[in-house]
Amino acid sequence: MTRRMVVAMLALAGIFVATYLLLYKLGMIGHLSCSIGSCETVNTSKWATFLGMPVAAWGVAFYVVLFVLALVSTGERYAESKGMAQILVVLAATGVLFSGWLTYLELFRIHAICQWCVTSAVLIAIIFVISLLEMRETPAVV
Amino acid sequence: MAVKKNNNKRTTVRPASNRPTNFYYILGAIALVGASILGYAMTRKPNAAVGTEAIANAGPIGKAEGYLIGKPDAPVKIVEFADFECPGCSQFATVTEPDVRKRLIDPGLANLTYYDFPLPQHKNSQAASNAAACAADQGKFWEMHDAIFGSQDQWNTEATDNPKPFFQRYAERLGINVQTWETCFDARKHQGRIMANAAEGERRKVNSTPTIFIGDKKYEGALPYDALKAIVDSATKK
Numbered sequence: 134m135t136r137r138m139v140v141a142m143l144a145l146a147g148i149f150v151a152t153y154l155l156l157y158k159l160g161m162i163g164h165l166s167c168s169i170g171s172c173e174t175v176n177t178s179k180w181a182t183f184l185g186m187p188v189a190a191w192g193v194a195f196y197v198v199l200f201v202l203a204l205v206s207t208g209e210r211y212a213e214s215k216g217m218a219q220i221l222v223v224l225a226a227t228g229v230l231f232s233g234w235l236t237y238l239e240l241f242r243i244h245a246i247c248q249w250c251v252t253s254a255v256l257i258a259i260i261f262v263i264s265l266l267e268m269r270e271t272p273a274v275v
Numbered sequence: 276m277a278v279k280k281n282n283n284k285r286t287t288v289r290p291a292s293n294r295p296t297n298f299y300y301i302l303g304a305i306a307l308v309g310a311s312i313l314g315y316a317m318t319r320k321p322n323a324a325v326g327t328e329a330i331a332n333a334g335p336i337g338k339a340e341g342y343l344i345g346k347p348d349a350p351v352k353i354v355e356f357a358d359f360e361c362p363g364c365s366q367f368a369t370v371t372e373p374d375v376r377k378r379l380i381d382p383g384l385a386n387l388t389y390y391d392f393p394l395p396q397h398k399n400s401q402a403a404s405n406a407a408a409c410a411a412d413q414g415k416f417w418e419m420h421d422a423i424f425g426s427q428d429q430w431n432t433e434a435t436d437n438p439k440p441f442f443q444r445y446a447e448r449l450g451i452n453v454q455t456w457e458t459c460f461d462a463r464k465h466q467g468r469i470m471a472n473a474a475e476g477e478r479r480k481v482n483s484t485p486t487i488f489i490g491d492k493k494y495e496g497a498l499p500y501d502a503l504k505a506i507v508d509s510a511t512k513k
Contacts, residue, residue, distance in 0.1 A: 134295065134297065134298065138298045141298075141302065142301055142302060142305055145302060145305045145306060145309070146305055146309065148309070149305075149309030149310075149312070149313065152309075152313060153312070153313060153316065156313065156316070156317065179502070207298070
């Protein structure tokens with residue numbers, strides 16, 4: 134099992150976490166509940182939309198791209214590609230920065246923590262660390 | 276020598292050994308678990324606030340009728356669907372609403388109508404709705420509303436199986452004729468209205484409390500005052 138495979142697995146899990154949040158946002162999932170300090174508050178706040186799309190939709194798109202790239206990168210053709218390793222790191226770093234911003238908003242602006250958003254933030258942080266280790270070990274010369 | 280080395284390398288990057296079958300099994304397992312959880316969550320969505328059985332047992336369903344505070348002809352109408360036992364609603368009622376009343380409702384900028392939306396997991400919520408409806412008979416709905424929300428932790432499902440003595444105490448304190456109130460409460464006189472209010476919420480696709488409507492827009496969750504004020508301001512401009 135290579136590190137890129139682990140990245141692919143985590144990204145696949147991320148797709149489902151983000152899809153869950155997106156379906157929630159679209160009103161297709163959700164239970165009769167009272168909203169306090171949870172995903173309802175976060176997912177209905179004004180920060181739950183970014184550039185005209187729900188943040189969760191960006192999350193789904195992001196994880197799909199990451200998953201496809203990680204999957205492709207495990208193939209024979211790119212197995213030793215330093216460039217591919219770098220792309221994964223840059224992508225994961227973008228995800229970490231965005232998640233960091235969202236977590237900041239949850240803690241200091243919305244004052245509510247959504248467990249699924251935190252799950253996503255943890256996933257992308259792990260993906261970032263693994264891709265970074267992976268990149269450092271991939272030889273520069275193909 | 277060099278040629279031989281290349282050959283060796285070639286044999287070590289066989290596609291089969293590069294992506295072990297285990298990898299696909301694990302991906303498949305993640306996909307299966309993820310899809311199952313999503314599927315389960317989508318089918319599980321309950322749509323009824325109080326359950327059809329409860330409505331059937333309650334006799335004829337009344338006419339949906341909320342409780343109004345403020346001028347009936349105020350330019351912006353805020354409609355709230357809430358559950359007396361929901362902590363989010365209590366937060367809205369005790370933290371946000373005093374500001375809403377003082378700064379939006381009292382100056383005539385908006386009015387607010389409260390509709391019951393008792394959730395099935397809150398066993399004392401319907402009793403609370405009845406207690407408030409019976410107080411409304413004596414013109415004290417909002418006083419009772421505030422008392423019920425203000426002491427939610429004393430009479431909620433976790434605290435007691437019998438919330439009536441609590442509501443009765445609030446009624447006494449608010450100067451309500453307790454005998455009349457008790458007759459009304461024991462007879463569940465306004466149960467039909469409460470069910471109708473919940474049904475109205477279902478019709479409007481309310482699925483969590485509090486849910487607030489301003490104009491034709493729906494807002495879920497306990498909106499903080501600033502957010503609510505901004506919405507009222509923009510609705511006023513229209």
